[in-house]
Each structure stands twice: as structure tokens, then as C-alpha cells.
Amino acid sequence: MTSLERMIGILDLFDGSRMEWSVEDLYGRLGLTRSTLYRYLKVLTDAGLLTSLPDVGYTLGPRVAELDFQMRQHDPLITASRPVLAQLVETIPGIALLCRRYRDRVLCVHQEQNTQSFQSNYERGRARPLLRGAASRIILANMPLSAIRKLYDAHPEDFHAAALGASLDAVRGTLRGIRQQGWDATVAEVTSGVTGVAAPVFDRRGAVLGSISLTVGQPHLAPDRLAFIADRVVFGAAIVTKSISHEAPAESQERQMSD
């Protein structure tokens, strides 16, 4: 492990279960010498990613908020998704999400809402369970086999509990079915009383980046209604995939801007 990774790894400690770390606690937790620890903390603090509150400890710094703001405003994936999600919830009242895979988790990165009839816990930045809910399963179904195998070998019981299959082959079969359908729908897997419908977003190489999903307030949908919704979600996801696969025109402008 390099010094770069060790330093960045400090950020992993601020995971919600513990947001305030004293130098002593960090010293005990990480296997670093004091000089090195102070050095790393200084770099992260100067960058604004951490900040030191005397007698409280180190905490995440304001730079995090600033980077997140830049991202909300200008991120190409969010920019491409925003009108799609907005149009989806205008046509079909509910909550539309853009989710993104990252390490072994699925993260909500944008939300558009057009209903007050139910609440979603999945605001920007919140992680969703990897094996449950349409938004996650459609991503899983489009991940490379090697990644699936790694996940399965680590926690086969989770796959069984999520009714994805009792063996790796069974899981592959389930996921192949979802993948070939091009969308997935789940009822009450993450929130009771609602149905989620999701379709995958790919990068230009065909690797799955994330998903677009729509959650509606009905636990059961008539088949033709479900088909209608799925069709729209798939269509929207394909638009996002196209938007970010084909960004050549914008590039020349930006180059001029930055000179």
C-alpha cells in the first residue's frame, strides 16, 4: 500500500458511524507514526477535506460540500439525467432516481420528485442495498461475471436471502433473465407499499455505470401499466447512455474556456 492510498484511506474512517476522530484515536487506529499522521492530516486539512475542531477532533471539511456542489451543478451524468428524470415524474407521478455503482455499493446521486404521497429515504449520497430493489438489481444484472462471482463467493447467503438464487449458476440465470428483459421491477423490497422500476445506464464501452429508476406509490400495477412505465424508464435510460457516450461537440468549447 502506498503513502497516497494510506492518506486517502483516512477518509474511510468518516463513514457515518464515527465523524469525530482525535489524533490519539487515529494514531491508535491507523498504523502510522505520529510524524506521518500529522503530515497526512495537514495535507488533507489544507485541501479542506478535513478540518480540526479543537477538543472535538478531526471531521470532514468544507471542501467536501464544495466539491459536491460543483458536482450537483455540472456533473455530466447528473446533467444528462436531470431532464430525463424530470420528464419521467411529470408523466408518471413518483420519485425518479439516478443511482451509481461505486465499489460494492449502489449510491443515489440524483433525485427528481413529483409526489407527496410517500417518502423516499434515498436522497443524494445515500447508499442502497446492493442486492435489493430494482435500481440495484438492474445494475447487478449488467455487471461482468467476474464481479458477480466475487460478490457471491464473499456472501452467498445474501444472494439466497434476496431470492436471487441458491447457487452461483442459479444467480447467473436470474440475472441473465433480468438483463435480457432490459429492466427490472420490484415490489416493496426497500420501501413497503411501493413499486420500483429500473433500467441500466452504460458508458460508451458498454460497461454498466448505474441505473435510472422510478418508484411509484402503488404496491401492485396492472400488467399494461407496468409495461408502460418500464418502456418509459428504459427509453429514458437509453437517452442518458447516449448523452454521455457522445459528448464530442461540448469538448472544443470547454477547451477554449479553460485557456
Added chain:
Amino acid sequence: MTSLERMIGILDLFDGSRMEWSVEDLYGRLGLTRSTLYRYLKVLTDAGLLTSLPDVGYTLGPRVAELDFQMRQHDPLITASRPVLAQLVETIPGIALLCRRYRDRVLCVHQEQNTQSFQSNYERGRARPLLRGAASRIILANMPLSAIRKLYDAHPEDFHAAALGASLDAVRGTLRGIRQQGWDATVAEVTSGVTGVAAPVFDRRGAVLGSISLTVGQPHLAPDRLAFIADRVVFGAAIVTKSISHEAPAESQERQMSD
């Protein structure tokens, strides 16, 4: 400059004016060799702070959203401020902000709102001008002289344009007045037709961390009304200062949690 700083410095390029960087552009911009650049990008990407979108380039990654989420939920400064800001806008309709100094900028890190009569541009993560507006000026007024001098020497004309003074001594006088009053009020310096009132938040050492401010929809306030508002804002800021200066009881619990 160390390799740690060089790597973290890559994040500075994603500042809103340019969110998509190809390896070629990064290679041209930073003075790094290709091997080193790829190494840095891999570390940042593995950490989730960057992601590579084929044919688009590198962009900020989902980890930024996740860290921001953790912060919104559990950051001690935000946690301490939330009830204070909420109570302020319940008593006095307007927009309450928690701002934080970071490098040479003032950043909005939390907002509570209780009016629809006017809009605020200052959502979480947005930078405010350093020399204008009560929320910034009350911070400036409480910064150490050495920092003020550095800022003044870099851009004296900005201080003059902001009517803070035409010489360093004049600026010091203006800021001393604000500091001794304990709060600051400005009319229409950042948004027209509104009045902002701010008070400073300190860490336990007495160094200014940021400010709490309340923006109300009137351009002119009767003196006793202004005094009333200022009194409440100062009171609220003092509560936040106390909250984060005196966190001893929580520590023993946390230590047990982490074992």
C-alpha cells in the same frame, strides 16, 4: 511540494469551470509524467473521488456525494447549528445560513428557510464573496491580523471597492468596529432588497470558524427591529460556539463504540 499534495491538487481542477478532464489534458496541465499521472488517477478513482467516463474523461466521483451525505447527517457543526437556525427562522421569517471559512473563501454549509418571499442563491456548497455580505464580513472581522494583511496586500483594491477602507489601517479600524459590536448587518450587498445580519462562531481556542446569519426580506429595518434580530443571531451563534467547545461527555461513549 510532496506527492501527496500533487495528487490531492488534481481535485482543484474540478472547480466548476471544467468538470471533464481527459488524461491528455491533465498530462498537459499538471507537470507529471504519464506513469505518475495514471498512478494518481488510479488512487483517486479507487477511492471514488474521481471516475472515468470513457470518451468524456475524468469527473468527480460518487464518493464525493457519499462524504457530503455523511456530513449533512452527522457533522458536529451542522448538528449543532440546525436547531439554532431552525428556531431563528421560526421566530424571524427569512433564510438562516451557517457559513464556514475555508482557504480564502466563505462557504455556505447549511441553510434553514422559512419564507418563500425571496430566493437565496446560497445553498450548501456555494462560495460567497469574501469581502461582501454580513456573513463574510463578521468572519473577516474576527480573523487574525496576519491573515487580513495577507489578503489586503494581495488585493487592496477589493477592500476599497467593498468600502472596508482605503488603507490597511483604515480596514483594521472598520473591522475592529464590527468585531467589537459582535455582529454585522449589510443591506443588499449580495442580494438586492434584503438585509443580512450575522454573528461569528468560534472554536474553543477562540479562532473564528464561521458565522451564523439571517437574511430577511426587508431592505430597511427599524433600529429596534434590527437590534432585536442582531440579539437573536448573536445568541444563536454563541450557542453553536458552546456546543462544539464542550463535547467531553460524548467522548467516553464513542471510545467504547469503536472498540
Added chain:
DNA sequence: AAATTTATTCCCAAATTATGGGATTTGATG
């Protein structure tokens, strides 16, 4: 106010570790 303790930064020689140039692999394109 002085003294004691604790926390942070500085310093520098030793050696671990990052570096860079090229070779190799991977993947896209025609």
C-alpha cells in the same frame, strides 16, 4: 504568572518508496 504537561511542528540522516522510460498488454477502430 510561572511551571508543568500535552500537543504539534521541525529537522535530518537512513532507506524505503516513488519515479520515469520503455516494454507489454489491453482495447478500440477500420
Added chain:
DNA sequence: CATCAAATCCCATAATTTGGGAATAAATTT
């Protein structure tokens, strides 16, 4: 399938980080 470009790997060299302790700064106590 061949060609070109992009990304990763490799390894000897040397530049950089590292760690231990000294120096300084801050906090706490007497």
C-alpha cells in the same frame, strides 16, 4: 484481422518519504 492508441506493468535509479527526537507552541495546573 491488422493497426493504432490507451493504459498498465516492470525495474533499476534516485529522489522522497519516513521516523525518532529536539524544538516549539498551546493548554492546564499550581
